[in-house]
Amino acid sequence: MDSAAESTADGIAERIVEMLDRALPGERPIALHEPAFQGGEWDRVRDCLDSGWVSSVGGHVDGFEQALAAYTGIPHALATVNGTAALHSCLVLAGVQPGDEVLLPALTFVGTANPVAHLGATPHFVDTDRATLGVDPLALDDYLSDIARLRGNTCYNRHSDRPLRALVAVHVLGHIGDMDALLAVLERYRIGLIEDAAEALGSWREGRHAGGWARLAALSFNGNKIITTGGGGAILTRDPDLARQARHLTTTAKRPHPWAFEHDQVGYNHRMPNLNAALGEAQLEGIETLLRAKRALAERYQALFDGQAGVELFREPAGCRSNHWLNLLLLDDPAQRDPLLRRAHEQGLQLRPFWTPLNRLPMYRDCPAMPLPATSTLFERGVCLPSSATLELQQDLAHEKYPDHCPSS
């Protein structure tokens, strides 16, 4: 048991920061999530520069896309300029139109909602399952039984009379929720599923990779994600026809021709440049090392916080093998969150709160939303811990477990 002094908010914040400070090696500041380069990147990027093909389309784009498909087991991958563009493309291909509503969690990065708004559709916020950080299928079912009305094969929000066209499920912090239960609810209401798997490359549930439940899914390779291409993303799909449409749509809808510029719809310049894909190929080759390091770090945090009063480390959901993108510490007392963030910041440790729930942001404040009790609790009590693979790789490097870590000079 803690002494009375230690159980004050500041006492707990101070104790946690001291524990983290001792546990985390290396120079300060320690980033929330930094990229890890294991060496192969140099050769790939040099090869790309030597080829002269640095922009969209090129051998590395094809190579990276094939490697992504092979790794995830999802047959078609289309590399894009970022995750937001990938999600935007998924929404277009799912038939989202101006005036539609798209269900998505309030507890996600703003990049989940922005492409919905870009299309002239309205985000409609749903609550999160505390055990998985995914959309709560039971609460959603309950809510839809009240507001949803089927007309033919289209589901409408009876309050706004707008189509509920799709739901974007997000694999928050790399954890995968109960997708079978979620799909069963959505199928009953004829609502399409899209997966925002931006944080979930390398995450599996019951043997299926993130993005494997929906017809369309999006990945991100931003600098803070599990692997990086500088900036980048990908569309994943099992459907060869959707893959063909995605390729067309993201490359200005240009029809193949030896010289003529023929475009047959309003397309997008969303494809990933070859230079970024070269980086992606090397990063993906090293993903197993990164995932091992991320798992080891999560286990280290678990051992550190097990049995500590006042805090609880979020655990990988049952049936899910997570990439542990970011480790989440939940505080019993929400009043401790800001003192903890402040102290950690002063100590050079980049702890971060959850994203501010999207329904609290000015541009999304008036969007429809179901009751969001779990979103509020998680936001008020959650703090993300420094989670870079490099925190483990540096340690292991000292023990020469990762001889391939250093770039060859």
Ligand SMILES: *Cc1c(COP(=O)(O)O)cnc(C)c1O
């Ligand atoms: C990173 C992220 C995105 C956007 O990806 P970008 O590559 O930064 O455009 C979308 N959704 C979620 C949940 C993310 O974490």
